[in-house]
Amino acid sequence: MSQQEQRIISGASAINEAIRECMEQDPTTILIGEDIAGGAGLGGQHEGAMGGSFGVTKGLLEQFGPLRVRDTPISEAAIAGIGVGASAAGLRPIIDMMWSSFTPLAFDQIFNQAAKMRYMFGGQAKIPLVLRMAMGAGLGAAGQHSDTLYSVFTHIPGLKVVVPSSPNDAKGLLAASIKDNNPVLFFEHMGLYGMKDEVPEGSYTYPLGEARLVQEGSDITIVAISMMVTKALEAATVLAEDGIKAEIIDPRTLSPIDYDSMVASIKKTGRLLIVDESPPRCSIAADIAANLSEMAFGYLQAPTSRITCPHSPVPLSPPLESAYIPSVEQIVSTARGLCCA
């Protein structure tokens, strides 16, 4: 491996690079959102611009100017709608929704407009739109900021849903999302921004709809989403001490989804555990469990098992928030249970 390939950067930087490279390659790619420049409203391109609530888009205003990097008022519905209209008119907008929990304000524009336009208009519309957003619990942001919500968008025909679990994936998947000709919801877990990873310089893409085999194993298949991949890896280390070899699969994109890789894994392991940071009902965990139970029927030596959040909003208090998020301990003990069954 060359020096260059071993470059270690944060998730925030990886995402920034993906956007920057795509904007350099294509002048129709633009960025819109609340505080994405930050302070830009005071006039032009000044040093102190915050680059979004989490600093992810820092420097893009300076490089691309205020026509292509637009701070907005707090008007989620109109921002999303303008993004849909601009993409119907040939731009490739990247909209920063700030937090996933705010997408409900724009839900009509996403659901009734962006998702349906191509089909409803008989193929006339092309909607190359990316909605980026932070998500997830663990920061004490509590009830109205910490939702994942990707299960809801996965339900909706016409949308694509991407949930990177590492900076390296984030860069390649975001570039692919920006180049995609469909509305893509891109979920950035708050834990991703500070995570360090080996990320190649220069532009690359990972195809939407291809899972990643995170770790090979033969005893149990663990399908883990977003930050749960890190927890699954930790759990696998503990399980290895017991002699249990866990295979970990990260779907990376939930819509489209690569069930085939998961089925192949189950055929090898005979056991399936799904770990997801969302409430359980009508969720991606249920979706995967239902489909794999059906597709791998007869290969499963134990019932599929799911570790999810409880059916409750996200609490503030630290002991409650910890109990809310699936833990390494839960993964270890559930996996042990399945393997001994």
Add this chain to the structure above:
Amino acid sequence: MSQQEQRIISGASAINEAIRECMEQDPTTILIGEDIAGGAGLGGQHEGAMGGSFGVTKGLLEQFGPLRVRDTPISEAAIAGIGVGASAAGLRPIIDMMWSSFTPLAFDQIFNQAAKMRYMFGGQAKIPLVLRMAMGAGLGAAGQHSDTLYSVFTHIPGLKVVVPSSPNDAKGLLAASIKDNNPVLFFEHMGLYGMKDEVPEGSYTYPLGEARLVQEGSDITIVAISMMVTKALEAATVLAEDGIKAEIIDPRTLSPIDYDSMVASIKKTGRLLIVDESPPRCSIAADIAANLSEMAFGYLQAPTSRITCPHSPVPLSPPLESAYIPSVEQIVSTARGLCCA
């Protein structure tokens, strides 16, 4: 059975009765929505008032007056939000959202406010709110009017979700929803309004969270939702000719949901088919399949099977719309396949 109990009325009338009776019993129960009185804005209580887009609330303005039956402007977000606030302040509002496809406009108020308030505020809030809405394909209302969307609301902790399949159920379940102290989303399939059924006079409730055994059988369990119950019954007649005895279960409420009745049925039949008029991903069909695969593992003689809509918006053209909605033929042939496997 007495004369009175055999009264046959339509779904629309059954729903009207449930509302009227609850409003008679409790002066804090009010009705809010677009055109629910209809023409009321011209001044008071006039004969021609349309009673909502589907005539369901006809006569209620005349009986309860304009303070308790309020026509609104087209402002779904504010209407829902005012409903949430009014219920937090002690009223029991029933909001008419007209069509399920319009709830995305109010999604923030439903998701971030109504659903979370009780938990987030440590139990201080009580939100006795009902959001009624029409839904479903089959009328040629096409892309932006025909969605079911209940899977999305079932995902959300803090909400209850009700999907009556008959006028009799609709009346009892709506009364229960109105008396419930939580936000309830009440989905009225367009096919329900004209359906005729035996509906008792006077007030009665069916508990939320209890499935209905629609028809007993021993060979296969068919779980059918909303209008799919009617189709499942038709299919069962055809299957009976082949000697296949289908047991049909209507969950009636999706959140909370009565998995136990379904598990009990599978233990008897060994086979499960779920029929639902929604797209498949992260849907109630997936939810039920995942849970029952797990809970009835070992009892299933064949993989669970689901008949849903395709992963697409609802098309206008009649042959496409027919292909979109699960059909009796699909139920029959899938059930046959499962029973012969």
Add this chain to the structure above:
Amino acid sequence: MPTKAYLLEFYELMLKIRMFEERVTREFRKGDMPGFVHTYIGAEAVAAGICMQLDDHDYISSTHRGHGHCIAKGCSFRDMLAELYGKETGLCKGRGGSMHIADFDRGMLGANAIVGGGIALAAGGALAAQTRKSDRVAVSFFGDGACNQGILHETMNLASIWKLPLIFVCENNGWAESTPTEYSTSVSNIAERAHGYGFAGLTVDASDAEAVYEAANSAVQCARNGDGPTLIEAKIGRMVGHYLGDPEGYRPKELKVKARSKDPIPDLASKLIDSNALTEMGISNIKDRINTELDEAVSYAKDSPLPSGADVDIGVYSE
């Protein structure tokens, strides 16, 4: 002031819309047109007056009542009728129907069955134009009912601060389904709301074609010159029911009669006749031409193939 030739074209365009809608009304009653249909009867001067100022590169977004906008933007009767009948040859291959009719080649970004749903889409078209530094403009049509949707206000604010080349056109026919605007809306002239957003709001009488022309002309100029948005409120008499088949029990008959008494089409015809720009004979020639086109289009639409049910899940995503 518009030229006579311009007004003649204006008249013909209005007549095309009216006659299309009357024909649709008749055909719909036969029962073989699927879905819900809302006709544009009475509002013709608005679509015509605005769209005559635009070309194919300019964008419009429309409403559940979108046929008039389509015709004014240049869509053909054939493609439209085939769509209304749900045929594979329709503008949207029969997937959309009346409430979701669109023609992207003509910048018509779609009818919209969500009240207010199209407003931000047009603003997106305007944003694209501005980002590309082109002189295209965008128009968002919406009803008085949509005026109380939050997204209108969000979009007005955005259009104002960004000086988007956008024209907001409120078709105020006094009703939203069964709800009178005077009940639902806190101002009598919706155009007044524009002042809170820092741009001009004009109220015009849509039964007066020339007045619509003047307003449209100034708003489109303003947008094309980079001077930002305008809100035009066109007051329309609701001459027909909300949708085809609406029994209108909620509306006193007199109000409908009154609405019908002010009709922009005969009005403009009289003016054109008075100024010798048109004759009765000329009118009947135009009508014949339109009728022939309509006959042909109805046959074409009826004879066109329906989509195949097997394709139901095709076409959801782009490559």
Add this chain to the structure above:
Amino acid sequence: MPTKAYLLEFYELMLKIRMFEERVTREFRKGDMPGFVHTYIGAEAVAAGICMQLDDHDYISSTHRGHGHCIAKGCSFRDMLAELYGKETGLCKGRGGSMHIADFDRGMLGANAIVGGGIALAAGGALAAQTRKSDRVAVSFFGDGACNQGILHETMNLASIWKLPLIFVCENNGWAESTPTEYSTSVSNIAERAHGYGFAGLTVDASDAEAVYEAANSAVQCARNGDGPTLIEAKIGRMVGHYLGDPEGYRPKELKVKARSKDPIPDLASKLIDSNALTEMGISNIKDRINTELDEAVSYAKDSPLPSGADVDIGVYSE
């Protein structure tokens, strides 16, 4: 004109809020308070001026910056601090924290971490009051940032046509996070937008406690008399960062210094001293009293038990 006694109470209430927030700022920096905290420093006259016109039966809805509203509505330091620390003894049993603090017993329907999320909730309180024919009123507090959210406009229209007993209070501190209001908002005085909704809009300077009193008094009277809504825009200097810990790189330092130069609390103190309603000694007595209460409340909160993780899924639904 308010009486001296009234102004004295007003002063004390503002001071309570200020000192609470300063204490929270200090405690937060120690690192054991979870979550995100936005303090009300600089806006004290608004919460105090409005809420002194209300009683426990009146409703308010609040924002992400809700401590001031809580205190003005009568919440105790103890219950609030326990909530901020995520304790079982907190107002919301530690489930909500600063951004979701609520006290239904005092008609405080909750802070709201969704910008604009509380506006319609207050209207719902007003609707409940009107339906019950009580004389309760409701107040919706929101920032300038929330002014461009659609739901504000929908709610203003509804409040107007229904003449709801509602007061819209816009706390305009010139910024929404890093975005200056003059960039994001198409009018310089947000109160002007009220005119498009048919009710009065008043702009007041929130560094002038008496001006806030006058506006609050007339708006609350109007609502209580059944004369419908008012919009009060209070112009506030943003004396602190957006949230605790905000490095504020986006904002020129001078602007903060300027904001701090106009402070309603010392201003009102001087007036009260000038009119012999208060002495320096009196002030220091008040401060001592508040400090004692704060010390006690901080200890109480810190000593209170945390919730048990086992209860995480309890309390989602009512019986």
